[in-house]
Structures are given as C-alpha cells and as structure tokens.
Amino acid sequence: MWFWLSLKNLFRNPRRTFAILITIAIGTGALFAFDGFINGVLKELKYDTIHSNYGYGQIHPLGYREMVYEKPMDHWMGNGEELEAYLYSVAGVENVFPRVSFSALLKSNHTTIGGSGQGVHAEREAEFFHSLNVEEGEMLRSQPSGILLGKGLANALQVKPGDSVKVTATSNKGYLKNGNFIVTGIFHTGSSDFDGRVFRIQLPEAQKLLKTSKIEHVSLGLRSDADWPAVATSLHTAFPHLEATPFDVLDKIYYQNSVNWLKAQFAVVQVIILSIVLLGIFNSISSSILERKQEIGNLRANGESRVEIMRMILTEGGLIAFVGSLLGLLGAYTILTFFVHNGLMMPPGPGQTKEFVVTFSFEWPMVLVSLALSMLAALIASYFASFKVARLSIASALRAL
C-alpha cells in the first residue's frame, strides 16, 4: 500500500505535479530531440563520408598506409582481378571499386597547379559515390578521356566543362607522362580540402599515365556498415598480406574527430538539461515534502523506517519521472515527426562549404537512454530532497508546521 500512497501523493497538489511533469517532459523531450538531431548529423556525416570518397572501407597492401615509399607503385597490388572476384563472393559486399591515386600537375590555358588524382572505374562508381555533387557538367561515367575536377581545383585552373586539361604524372619508371583530358564536370563534396585538390579520371587512363597495371587500393560498397567486421575478417583470412581499413579510420581527422566533437557537445548539453531537470524536480519535491513533514513524522511514529520513507518519496519521484519522460518522448517524437519531418537546413559544418539538411533520426536505444537519464535525474533529486526529512527526528517532524 506504500506504493498506493506514493501514487496518491502525486495527486495531492495537481498543479505542482503538473509543473514537475512538464519540467521532466520538456527535459526528456529536449534530450531525446537533441539526441535525434546529433544522430541525424552523424548519419549525414557518415553517409557523406562513405559516398563521397572512401566507401565503407578500403583495402590496401599491409602497412601501405603507414609507410612513405620512394616508389609507392612497387607496393601496389598486382592481383586486382583475383581480389575483385573474391570480394564479390563475400557476403555483404555489393560493390568493389579498384583505384589508384597519384600526384600530378594539371595544366590549363591559364595556369598549372598540383593536384591529387584518382583513377577510378567511373561508370561503376557513379551511382555509389553520389555525394560528389556535380555542380557543372556531368558525372564522369564512360567518357574515356574525361576528367572530373573538384570545385576548388577547377576554379584555380579557370576551366569549365568541355575545356581541356593536361595532366602530367610520374610513371612507374620515373618518367613524366602526359595525358589530355576533357573536363566532364566539376564537383563539390562540401570538404574544401578535398574539393581543392582532387580530380578523377578513368582507371585505365590513370594506369596508362603511370605505366602500371596494378591497383593501389580497393574501396568497398557494402550492404550496410554492420557487414564490415565480417568482410574485414574474411579478407584477412584469404589475403593475409592485405589489410582492410574502415572509413572512420581512413578519415579520422575529419569524420572521427567530427563524431567525437559532436558527441562531446551532446554530453555537455545533456548535463545542462539534466541539471535543469534535476534542480526543477528537487525544488518541487522539496516543497512537497516540507508540507508533509508532520505526515512523515506520523509514518515514522507508526513504525516506518527512514529507508521506507525515502523509498516512498523515491517512488513518487520515479513515478512522476516515468510519466513525465514518456510524455516528453511522445511529445518530442510527435512534434519532430509531423512538423519537422523534412529536417532542418544547417549551415556548413567545420571544413565544409555547403549547407546540409539534418533530419532527426530516432532509434530505440535513444528512447531508453533518455528515459533512464531523466528517471535517474528525478531519483537523484528525490533522494536529496528526501534525505533531510528522513533524517529528521520523529518528534521534530511531528512538531513541524
């Protein structure tokens, strides 16, 4: 019946109970919404990282990424076809994108500038790497002499689609090799660094320039990122001299640091929201308890222990927190799903040049975490509010006005 008493106590002062409920609901709703927002940003960030350049991960010769070689091409993979065939047989692998990357000089009528070239199977990559937003012209697909330029690079070269660009690269043997390409399109990914140095040509054209048939790395398109660990393990077993690296490690500076930064930001906001909720509940429950000192004295005089008094108050706090949290979660979900379902237009993030839309992305664990955090805050507030009155002597409680 103590539970019944706790429940009934919530209806003792409906206005105050309503105020606590609203405090908790707003707090929980805000936590949930912000979590959904951050999750949306992270998903957007992840999606962009995967579909702009890295894929879900890449395969390199073992140790290749950490080493600086005098002749890197000597360490490239010569068994590209065998590897490709194997990868397509692994569950979860949907796309295999062999690539080479190289440094080159790009020359237009106006200027010469250094760039970072990628030789790709353009037709195959066009669908997957769609985060390369083609601003002018068209995507590089099957055009054999086409070149796709990053926006910054195109600006520096002062070229537009249809213009010619001469690419000079150092071949496998150390000779300079030239190739003439026609600008098919100009892309931007949002990352100014990437857009300012990267260009893409067809893989065979790049291999011709470099005088090699090897590939430097393979980017992978998977069914989902959950497939990555199994794919990496499978590859390591079949090709021990190769290593598979996921996109978040490949793009640690940008992606992983952004994730960490956003999560840290979320943690700070979380603490602030929870502190407000905690203080709000503490204040309300404290006043409620102060009004009931004599009743609590009566309970103690009739055999209730201090722990039982605290349990009763904690139950009240827990009940109201549970109901308030559910209201908050439901309210936030309803508002965001029905009124902000198109997402929010956000200004460019750190290191980015374009605006992006963030949709609130909710997952079940977030419901549980928001609920648990709000209830924890309510229980902590109830604990501190009840602690003093439970320690009060029975006589003092009974004498209280």
Add this chain to the structure above:
Amino acid sequence: MLFNTAYIIICINLFGFSLLSEKILYKSIGLKFSYPLEKEKVAAIQGMDFEIPEKSFVTISGPSGSGKSTLLNLLGLIEPVQEGKLFLLGQEIGRMSEKEKNRVRRYQVGFIFQQFHLFPILTAEENIQYFLTRQTLPKQEVAARTKEALELVGLWEHRKKRPSELSGGQKQRVAIARALAKQPEVIIGDEPTASLDQKNGKGVMEILKEFVERGKTVILTTHDSMVQSFGDMNLHLVDGRIEGGGNVVLA
C-alpha cells in the same frame, strides 16, 4: 506507594526482572531528557522513576512546559532515551536498535495526536488500512479490523470520506480507529480531546476506556479534568518531575 516501590525492588532482587516484567508495561529509572538550545541544554524531564502496569488508563497532567509531551514521546519511542533507563515490557528502550524500535512502533504502540495527522489524500478507511497493511496482515484481516474500528467509533458510513470532508470530532475518531485497529499494547495520546467539544471528547474517552477494558493500556496527556476522571491514575508533572518527587509506582 513507597511500600509498593520497595516491594518491587525486592521482587527484582529475589526473582529477577523478567518475572516482574510480565505485569509491568513501562518502567522508568532515573529518566532524564533535555533539549539543546544553542549551546545550552534545557531539561524537560529531570529524573523520573515510575512503573506503569499493563491494562491501566493513565493520564499525565501538568502545566505547559512541565514535560508531558516529552514523556509521552519517550514512552512512544519517538524521542531517544538520553539518560536513565526506560523499559517497555521488560526490554530496555535505550538498548533497542532502530529496527527494533520501528517494530515496536508498528505493532505495539498506537498514537493519537492532537492534530490527528490523517493523510488528506486517503479516505477514512484507507487511513486505517495503511498501517494495517504495513503490519503485513492478510487482506481479510485488514478489512475486518478496519470495519470493526470504524463501527466502534461510529464512522462506518463515512468510510469513503476524506479528512477534509469530516468534522474535527470525526477526524479524531478516525485517528482513534486507526490506533485501535493496529491492536497495539498501548495507545498513547497527546491531548486527543483538546480540539473537540465536550460531547465529542467524552465519546472519544469512552472508546478508549473500552480499549482498556479489553486488557490494553492507554496513556494520555491532558489539561482536562473530564479526561482525568476516566483514568485509573494520574501522573502530575511539574518542571519535568513527578509532583511529590521521589519514586512513584502507579499500581
């Protein structure tokens, strides 16, 4: 009275305390209690020796500040024993753990407060049931005791009413029913009739007298001669001492 004290002391020496404790509900030896006031201590009970047998109706009278409520609180295990000894059914209260004291309060002591202290959010019936469920009684027993107690105080028809819907006299009768339903060894009341008119006050006292006739004990503080007239004995306090001084045995 002095002869009785001497007799009891002899009994303690000859037969041991446990033999004697079967008939003694409370026994006090050199009981003192003081309240802290800044750096000073204000003595409320200045050394009391008494015994209260079972099945007695005791009233405690005296002017304001004489220590009536403090004594009642000590008997109800509401205040801790600071100095001296106080026994309840042979068990020294000062040596009881907090858990034991809670058990005694839950099962053996019933309280009636001047301000009733009913739960405003519970009905009359629920106010009684609450402490019975805390005694972990079966549901049927809880229902039966609640009905019996409310019928005894004449409020069965009002069982669904909340305290705010009851008069002062009715509230006090609910408080009495609550104490009676616990079936404690002793009911302790701090001026339970103070906020009632003469008629309601007398009604309350008759209910308590009936409780004593069932073999239980009632101890009340009062200023009212009508209440004192119901008592088997009266303990008059002055300045934290029993009037007349020395050892007193109420038997």
